[in-house]
Amino acid sequence: DAGVIQSPRHEVTEMGQEVTLRCKPISGHDYLFWYRQTMMRGLELLIYFNNNVPIDDSGMPEDRFSAKMPNASFSTLKIQPSEPRDSAVYFCASSHRARRGNEQFFGPGTRLTVL
C-alpha cells in the first residue's frame, strides 16, 4: 500500500488567495482526519470524517476553512481567503475502525506558506 498521499507537499501563496489541499487515504480505511501543526499550537485536529461523512468539525478555526470528502479515496481542505496566520503544516491521516487501538496513519503533510 502506498500509504496516505497528500498534495502538494509545499504551497506558497499570497494573502487572499484560495488554497486547496488534497488527501488520498489508505484504501479500506473508513476514517479520515485533517490536522494542522504549528510551533505555537502543536497538532490540532481540524475535522474528521467517517465513511465520507463529516463527524466533528469543531476544530475548524473559522468559516474560511472547509473540507469535503466526495468519496472514500479523496478529501480536500480548502482555505478561502487565505491569511498569513494560516501558515502551517497540514496533515491528513486515516484509520480503520477495526484496527487495534485505531492507529492513525499519517500522510507526509503539506507545508503552507501564506505571504
Add this chain to the structure above:
Amino acid sequence: AQTVTQSQPEMSVQEAETVTLSCTYDTSESNYYLFWYKQPPSRQMILVIRQEAYKQQNATENRFSVNFQKAAKSFSLKISDSQLGDTAMYFCALPSGNQFYFGTGTSLTVIP
C-alpha cells in the same frame, strides 16, 4: 476530558546512550491504548510503539520500550542505544472515541 502532557520540550542524548521521554495523561476510560509517534525532520509521523492499558507487560519494539504505570497515569518512552536517526519530535497520544489527543511533543537530539 482526555489530556496528554509532555513536560520536556527538548532533550538531548549522546549516541549509544539511553534516554527516557515522559508522558502523563488523564482519562476516564478503563480500557484504552496509548501511543508514541515519532516525527523526524522529514515531517512524516511514524508510529513507534503502542500499549494496551489492560496489559500489565510493558510494550517493547527493538530499542524502544515503555514504562507504563496505569495507576499513576504515566507512559514514558525509553530509547536504548540511541542512534542519530532517532533525532526527532516524539509525541505521546491517547485515542479516545475516534479522536487522538496528542501531547505537545518532545524534541530529541542525538549527539554524535
